[in-house]
Amino acid sequence: MDASDPRDGERVGTVARRLGVSVRTLHHWDALGVAGPSGRSANGYRSYLPADVARLRRVLLFRELGVALQDVPALLIADAATRRAELDGRRAAIVEKIAEMQSLVDDVDRLIAADREGVLLDEAEQTEVFGTAWNPEWSAAARERWGNTAQWAEYSERSAGRSTDDWRDVTGAMNQVITALAEAKRHGTVPGSDAANVLAERHRAALGEYFHCTLSMQVLVARRYVTEPGFAATFDEEEPGLAAWMEEVIEANARAHGVDPATATWE
Structure with a gap:
């Protein structure tokens, strides 16, 4: 017993x-x-x-x-002074660990918020970064459509770590590409030419700041530029017919790299 x-x-x-x-x-x-x-x-x-x-x-x-x-x-x-010194040191280590864990909790909270909201900026910041035509509800619509994909996970994880300045850089890079594409169209650049292919790759690199984008995926994105009124209107306001021309440029570049647009898939 x-x-x-x-x-x-x-x-x-x-x-x-x-x-x-x-x-x-x-x-x-x-x-x-x-x-x-x-x-x-x-x-x-x-x-x-x-x-x-x-x-x-x-x-x-x-x-x-x-x-x-x-x-x-x-x-x-040990004497009291020795024990106290040991306890002081242990306490400092615990406090540091608590701070590290709180920082980790904050990171997880941002990941959860980014997965839910897409962009972790308030409405005023979103308007400043994305322009007055931006509708904050678009993020919710995108999550509804793409929320179960690996690309949304990658997009939200990147979003969680981005500041207003980071988003301004990302958006600025895409805007510069669109401006360059519009200028190229105005100057008669032919889809499939070296100059057009360079622009197509710049466009894919800009998309890559949101999520990893293959040539096949870029083709499908460009297709939406033509079929979805919101995209088409935005690009055509920059340059009449730009949406359809961009689709041609992107498809021609994909063919040059061995990707058939007719069989393009979301990878």
Whole structure:
């Protein structure tokens, strides 16, 4: 039996349950001379006296603070200044760890918010970055349509780490490409020409700031530029017929790289 007369102390199983450790752990600490039973019951079994249990609680405290087991005995008999210095150091390490974990929690919160909202900017910042024609509800619509795809996951993960300035850079790069494409169309650049292919690759690189974009995926994006009124109107306002011309440029570039637009898939 584990239970015994309190005057004789407590058996190892009773103490183990009370402290939330295993009997094997207490035997190990005893064998190493860290903490063990100093009493003896009436029937001759070794037992833990109150002072022994108190020592075990201190061992547990130091172990929970990360003190190596072999260093515990010295701390148990150390003077107050030594123990205080050790505790101060342990406390500083815990505070630092808490700060690291809080930072991680903040990062996870941003990832969750970005997955839900797409762009972590308020409406005023979105208008400043994306222009007055931008509708904040478009992010929700995009999530509804693409939220289960790997590309949305990549997009939201990147969004979580982007500031207003970062978004301004990303948007600016895409706007520069669209402006260059419009100018090329006005100057009669032929789809499939070297100059047009360079612009197609610039466009794909700009898309790549949102998510990894293959040639096949770029073809499908360009197709939406023509078939979806919002895209078509935006591009054609920049240059009449630009949406359809961009589709031709992107498809010609895909063919030049061995991708058949007719069999393009979202990879």
